[in-house]
Amino acid sequence: MASQKICVVIVSGTRERLQMAAMVASVAAVSGHEVVVFLSMNALPFFVKDQSEPPPNEGVMGRLMEGKNIPAFKTLLEHAAALGDARILPCSMAMDVLGIEPQTLEPFVGEATGLTKFLDEAQDGQVWTF
Protein backbone atom coordinates (compact mmCIF):
# COMPACT_ATOMS: atom_id res chain seq x y z
CA MET A 1 0.00 0.00 0.00
CA ALA A 2 1.35 3.41 -0.94
CA SER A 3 1.39 5.54 2.17
CA GLN A 4 0.68 9.21 1.73
CA LYS A 5 0.70 12.33 3.83
CA ILE A 6 -2.75 13.76 4.42
CA CYS A 7 -3.20 17.22 5.90
CA VAL A 8 -6.64 18.04 7.26
CA VAL A 9 -7.45 21.70 7.90
CA ILE A 10 -10.47 22.23 10.16
CA VAL A 11 -11.74 25.78 10.38
CA SER A 12 -15.49 25.25 10.75
CA GLY A 13 -17.21 24.79 14.08
CA THR A 14 -20.29 22.90 12.91
CA ARG A 15 -21.21 19.33 13.79
CA GLU A 16 -21.16 18.02 10.22
CA ARG A 17 -17.78 19.47 9.29
CA LEU A 18 -16.06 18.52 12.55
CA GLN A 19 -17.43 15.00 12.14
CA MET A 20 -16.41 14.59 8.50
CA ALA A 21 -12.93 15.97 9.17
CA ALA A 22 -12.46 13.62 12.13
CA MET A 23 -13.66 10.67 10.05
CA VAL A 24 -11.20 11.40 7.24
CA ALA A 25 -8.32 11.96 9.66
CA SER A 26 -8.98 8.85 11.75
CA VAL A 27 -9.57 6.43 8.88
CA ALA A 28 -6.51 7.80 7.04
CA ALA A 29 -4.36 7.42 10.16
CA VAL A 30 -5.42 3.84 10.87
CA SER A 31 -4.90 2.97 7.20
CA GLY A 32 -1.20 3.73 7.41
CA HIS A 33 -1.10 7.32 6.20
CA GLU A 34 0.75 10.11 7.94
CA VAL A 35 -1.88 12.63 9.05
CA VAL A 36 -1.50 16.22 10.17
CA VAL A 37 -4.64 17.98 11.43
CA PHE A 38 -4.52 21.75 11.71
CA LEU A 39 -7.18 23.28 13.99
CA SER A 40 -8.04 26.93 13.50
CA MET A 41 -10.83 29.54 13.47
CA ASN A 42 -14.21 28.35 14.78
CA ALA A 43 -13.07 24.75 15.13
CA LEU A 44 -10.43 25.39 17.80
CA PRO A 45 -12.74 26.28 20.75
CA PHE A 46 -14.22 22.77 20.57
CA PHE A 47 -10.82 21.34 21.54
CA VAL A 48 -10.61 23.14 24.86
CA LYS A 49 -10.85 20.61 27.74
CA ASP A 50 -14.20 20.45 29.53
CA GLN A 51 -15.84 22.37 26.69
CA SER A 52 -19.26 20.75 26.75
CA GLU A 53 -21.19 22.99 24.35
CA PRO A 54 -22.05 20.83 21.29
CA PRO A 55 -21.24 22.30 17.89
CA PRO A 56 -24.27 23.73 16.06
CA ASN A 57 -25.86 21.76 13.24
CA GLU A 58 -25.51 22.99 9.69
CA GLY A 59 -28.50 21.14 8.38
CA VAL A 60 -30.64 18.05 8.45
CA MET A 61 -27.70 15.65 8.67
CA GLY A 62 -26.42 17.27 11.83
CA ARG A 63 -29.86 17.11 13.41
CA LEU A 64 -30.18 13.43 12.48
CA MET A 65 -26.73 12.64 13.86
CA GLU A 66 -27.54 14.19 17.22
CA GLY A 67 -29.83 11.39 18.30
CA LYS A 68 -27.63 8.56 17.04
CA ASN A 69 -24.69 6.66 18.42
CA ILE A 70 -22.13 8.35 16.16
CA PRO A 71 -18.50 8.21 17.36
CA ALA A 72 -17.66 11.63 18.80
CA PHE A 73 -15.36 13.71 16.60
CA LYS A 74 -12.93 14.22 19.47
CA THR A 75 -12.80 10.48 20.16
CA LEU A 76 -12.04 9.85 16.49
CA LEU A 77 -9.18 12.34 16.49
CA GLU A 78 -7.87 10.87 19.72
CA HIS A 79 -7.94 7.43 18.05
CA ALA A 80 -6.16 8.88 15.01
CA ALA A 81 -3.30 9.99 17.25
CA ALA A 82 -3.26 6.91 19.48
CA LEU A 83 -3.72 4.16 16.89
CA GLY A 84 -2.11 5.76 13.87
CA ASP A 85 0.46 8.32 12.87
CA ALA A 86 -1.59 11.49 13.35
CA ARG A 87 -0.62 14.81 14.84
CA ILE A 88 -3.38 17.22 15.86
CA LEU A 89 -1.97 20.74 15.83
CA PRO A 90 -3.64 23.94 17.02
CA CYS A 91 -3.13 27.16 15.04
CA SER A 92 -1.04 29.59 17.05
CA MET A 93 -2.89 32.61 15.63
CA ALA A 94 -6.28 31.22 16.69
CA MET A 95 -4.89 30.47 20.16
CA ASP A 96 -3.72 34.08 20.48
CA VAL A 97 -7.00 35.56 19.28
CA LEU A 98 -9.11 33.27 21.47
CA GLY A 99 -6.75 33.61 24.44
CA ILE A 100 -6.33 29.83 24.72
CA GLU A 101 -3.43 28.51 26.81
CA PRO A 102 -1.79 25.26 25.56
CA GLN A 103 -2.51 23.39 28.82
CA THR A 104 -6.26 24.04 28.45
CA LEU A 105 -6.43 22.06 25.20
CA GLU A 106 -7.29 18.34 25.07
CA PRO A 107 -4.25 16.14 25.80
CA PHE A 108 -4.17 14.68 22.29
CA VAL A 109 -3.67 18.17 20.80
CA GLY A 110 0.00 18.92 20.09
CA GLU A 111 2.08 22.05 19.99
CA ALA A 112 0.86 25.41 18.74
CA THR A 113 1.78 25.65 15.08
CA GLY A 114 2.10 28.65 12.80
CA LEU A 115 1.24 28.77 9.14
CA THR A 116 4.83 28.71 7.96
CA LYS A 117 5.36 25.37 9.70
CA PHE A 118 2.02 24.01 8.57
CA LEU A 119 2.64 25.01 4.95
CA ASP A 120 5.94 23.14 5.16
CA GLU A 121 4.07 20.07 6.40
CA ALA A 122 1.49 20.39 3.65
CA GLN A 123 4.01 20.78 0.86
CA ASP A 124 4.39 17.07 0.22
CA GLY A 125 0.87 15.94 1.08
CA GLN A 126 -2.77 16.12 0.13
CA VAL A 127 -4.72 18.90 1.80
CA TRP A 128 -8.33 18.41 2.87
CA THR A 129 -10.16 21.46 4.18
CA PHE A 130 -13.28 21.43 6.32
Next chain:
Amino acid sequence: MAEIKIVDGRGSFCPGPLMELIVVLKSSQIGDVIEVLSTDKGSANDIPEWVHKVGHEYISTTEDAGVWHIRVRKAK
Protein backbone atom coordinates in the same frame (compact mmCIF):
# COMPACT_ATOMS: atom_id res chain seq x y z
CA MET B 1 -6.12 -22.89 18.69
CA ALA B 2 -6.40 -19.18 18.10
CA GLU B 3 -8.93 -17.33 20.16
CA ILE B 4 -12.08 -15.79 18.61
CA LYS B 5 -12.87 -12.36 19.99
CA ILE B 6 -16.17 -10.58 19.50
CA VAL B 7 -16.23 -6.83 18.91
CA ASP B 8 -19.77 -5.61 19.47
CA GLY B 9 -20.18 -2.52 17.30
CA ARG B 10 -23.97 -2.81 17.08
CA GLY B 11 -25.75 0.53 17.22
CA SER B 12 -22.62 2.49 16.25
CA PHE B 13 -21.98 4.13 12.90
CA CYS B 14 -19.01 4.32 10.56
CA PRO B 15 -16.14 4.49 11.49
CA GLY B 16 -17.05 3.40 15.04
CA PRO B 17 -17.03 -0.40 14.46
CA LEU B 18 -13.76 -0.11 12.50
CA MET B 19 -12.09 1.81 15.32
CA GLU B 20 -13.32 -0.73 17.86
CA LEU B 21 -11.90 -3.52 15.68
CA ILE B 22 -8.52 -1.78 15.47
CA VAL B 23 -8.33 -1.33 19.25
CA VAL B 24 -8.89 -5.08 19.70
CA LEU B 25 -6.49 -5.99 16.86
CA LYS B 26 -3.72 -4.02 18.57
CA SER B 27 -4.01 -6.12 21.70
CA SER B 28 -4.40 -9.44 19.84
CA GLN B 29 -1.89 -12.08 18.78
CA ILE B 30 -1.07 -12.94 15.17
CA GLY B 31 -3.52 -15.64 14.08
CA ASP B 32 -6.33 -14.49 16.37
CA VAL B 33 -9.74 -14.29 14.74
CA ILE B 34 -11.94 -11.32 15.53
CA GLU B 35 -15.61 -11.08 14.67
CA VAL B 36 -17.13 -7.60 14.42
CA LEU B 37 -20.88 -7.28 14.93
CA SER B 38 -22.30 -4.23 13.16
CA THR B 39 -25.75 -2.91 12.37
CA ASP B 40 -24.21 -0.29 10.07
CA LYS B 41 -24.06 -1.40 6.44
CA GLY B 42 -21.37 1.18 5.67
CA SER B 43 -19.08 -0.54 8.15
CA ALA B 44 -19.88 -3.96 6.68
CA ASN B 45 -18.59 -2.65 3.35
CA ASP B 46 -15.72 -0.58 4.68
CA ILE B 47 -14.14 -2.99 7.18
CA PRO B 48 -13.18 -5.62 4.52
CA GLU B 49 -11.68 -2.80 2.42
CA TRP B 50 -9.60 -1.66 5.38
CA VAL B 51 -8.52 -5.22 6.24
CA HIS B 52 -7.37 -5.80 2.68
CA LYS B 53 -5.58 -2.46 2.53
CA VAL B 54 -3.56 -2.81 5.72
CA GLY B 55 -2.73 -6.47 5.17
CA HIS B 56 -4.72 -8.48 7.67
CA GLU B 57 -6.73 -11.49 6.51
CA TYR B 58 -10.40 -11.01 5.69
CA ILE B 59 -12.32 -14.21 6.35
CA SER B 60 -16.04 -13.64 5.78
CA THR B 61 -19.11 -11.46 6.15
CA THR B 62 -22.54 -12.85 6.97
CA GLU B 63 -25.76 -11.02 7.70
CA ASP B 64 -28.34 -12.21 10.17
CA ALA B 65 -31.45 -10.21 11.14
CA GLY B 66 -29.88 -6.85 10.34
CA VAL B 67 -26.57 -7.62 12.03
CA TRP B 68 -23.42 -8.08 9.96
CA HIS B 69 -20.78 -10.48 11.26
CA ILE B 70 -17.39 -9.63 9.79
CA ARG B 71 -14.54 -12.04 10.54
CA VAL B 72 -10.92 -10.99 10.36
CA ARG B 73 -7.66 -12.78 11.18
CA LYS B 74 -4.77 -10.76 12.53
CA ALA B 75 -1.92 -11.35 10.09
CA LYS B 76 0.87 -9.08 11.32
